[in-house]
Amino acid sequence: MPTESKPDTDMLYEQAACGLLLTDADGLILRVNQTLCRWLGYASNDLVSKRRVQDLLTIGGKIFHQTHWAPLLKMQGSVAEVKLEFIHSSGEPIPMMMNAISDSFDADIYHQIALFIATDRHKYERELLAARKNAEEVLQVQLAAQRELALVEARFRNAVEAAQLHIWHFDAQTETRHFDGSVRDLLGIDETQEISDDIFLQSIHPEDREREALSLNATVDAGAAGSRITYRLNGKDGVQRTVLSASRAVFDNDGTLLQVIGILQDITDQARRSAEAEDRALFAEQMIGIVSHDLRNPLSVILSGTEMLSRIGLNPDQTRVVQRIKRAGDRAHRLISDLLDFTVARLGSGLHIGRQMVDLHSLVSDSIEELKLAFPNYKIEHRETGTGLCEIDPDRLVQVLGNLVANAIAYGSSTEAITISTTVETEVIFLKVHNFGEPIRADLVDTLFKPMTRGVDAPSGAKSVGLGLFIVQEIVSAHGGEITVTSSAESGTTFSISLPGVHSSVAK
Known part of the structure; x- marks a missing residue:
């Protein structure tokens, strides 16, 4: 069989997949392979016995070599995966990973060094550092937002408690409502009872349930931005309460409904006072109408009397008095007519006209x-x-x-x-x-x-x-x-x- 041709040891050394160096204890280059020479842009005779390995490093690399790398190699006999930047003959830095071992031969110390180009790794590390820095900045922003959110939530809770408001929300996914525990006060139930959507709906006055459902459906189905409605709640404790319910829809970026946020406010006292005020106003307007109507008869008698007096012989002073009485009566008649029209317009179906x-x-x-x-x-x-x-x-x-x-x-x-x-x-x-x-x-x-x-x-x-x-x-x-x-x-x-x-x- 023919003898297979294989690269010899020198060729394997010179064309190795990494840069190889042999230096003395001071770093003077004694031997360098062609791979490293090609990477750094030097000829072998430009480096051997002329340059130290630290002479090929950037200023930061030289400092690290002197303060860390050389003492560590001397102390433990080897250093692995240290990244340093070497200077190309053109002046451009080249990031490389360096592995080294220290060995003695004939009582002399030598350093065997293997170098790998780490450009991609260097780029990745830079991107990783940038990403880490960005993540830290985002984390700080998030922490600040969380602190602000906690502050806003605390303020909101204080405002809700001060205004005696009760919170609920409608989940668009489950199509159910959820209530804060304080809603129990409106429903007249104790803390041991759960607040469900069914219990709340059953508490709404039967005459108000349809209006309340229409209000919620308008917000959920039609996408209404918000609604306000007043209705009655029949509490389990036998107390009927009037509540004001205000709600607002929350959408995501594509317009999909996420939930409806609502508040309930007990306005029982305000509703009672408003009803009492309306009753008083209605009574006052009715009294205006009654009194105005009843005044027309005696006023007619006064006007008729002045008309009769004006027809008989009166002296000038008497005539002036009768005329003043008549003018006052005419003015009173106009005022009474206005009051009667006002009462009809406010309490009736409007003024009647005959075309x-x-x-x-x-x-x-x-x-x-x-x-x-x-x-x-x-x-x-x-x-x-x-x-x-x-x-x-x-x-x-x-x-x-x-x-x-x-x-x-x-x-x-x-x-x-x-x-x-x-x-x-x-x-x-x-x-x-x-x-x-x-x-x-x-x-x-x-x-x-x-x-x-x-x-x-x-x-x-x-x-x-x-x-x-x-x-x-x-x-x-x-x-x-x-x-x-x-x-x-x-x-x-x-x-x-x-x-x-x-x-x-x-x-x-």
Whole structure:
């Protein structure tokens, strides 16, 4: 058989898969293989007997070689897997793993060194260190977040306890509700009993269960951001409690519902006080209606008496007294009428209107003539547009006009004319009352038509109970119309009413 050719020992040494060095005890290179020369970019004769191994290291490597590596090798005779950076002939550092053993030969100490390039390992270690540093930073952030979360939770718990709130949540996965132990107080059960969804639902007043279920379903199924509902709980201790339940849905990033967080607040005392206040207000309004109605009869007698007295011969002083009585009676009659309308509007189904076919322009003109007699010192003008025929409640519209003109006289300029405009268009009629004077503040416009509200201060003698504009709005609403107001120092104040009042046959 032919003899197989194998690399000799020298070839195995020179072309080994690692760098090999032989140095004396001081590190002077005595022999180096071609592998290491190729890695470092040197020829063998550039290193042998000319360089020490520590001369090939970076400054940090030299310090480590002197303070750690050499003493350790001398002390224990070997060093394994030490990473140092060697300098390439071009000046670039090359990370290498170094294994070394110390041996004596003919009474001389020699160091046998094996080197492995550790570029990938070096990169991995750097990435590992960076990852570790990043993990430590993340850990610090997480610990800080946990501390902050614990602080927020403590504050939240203090707020919940101070406000006497009770927490519950609905788990979207199990479709069940879970309750804090404090909910036992609302259900009237002791600490030995568990709070289940069924027990809670059974405690809800039968008349309120459907509303409560709809509220929860709206949040769960429709994705409503939150809801508030008030219902009654029949406690096991025989006490009925009124609770306010507020809930809010929590979603993940893709919009999937995770859970619904809710709070319960016992508002039994507030609900009782609110009901008592409503009863008192209702009673007061009923009394206003009763007293106002009962005052009409004696007032009618007074007005009839003044009418009869004015027809008989009276001296001037007597005539002035009778006229003052009549003016006071007329004013009292208007106040009583306003109070009765207010009571009907608040306690009944709204003001009643009876539509009739009338000429709007003539109706307003006649009413203006009466207003001129009542307010002889004021100038009232009328502007009309369109045919005038429309279907409205004439008495109520005259009442609207009277209230608006009285309002203009009470709060407007006494030297500028009050202008009333009537316009009849297809399917719509317009009535506007304009006056100059102190403008209505912008922050009062939204509340102007509420009862007992005034836009600006008026002289004490011109003040009323503040129901005129409220009744105007109720009459306009009963007609299915709208009323708006604009007010400025330059343009004056204008109340604009639009009513769907034109009869279809007339429009044709």
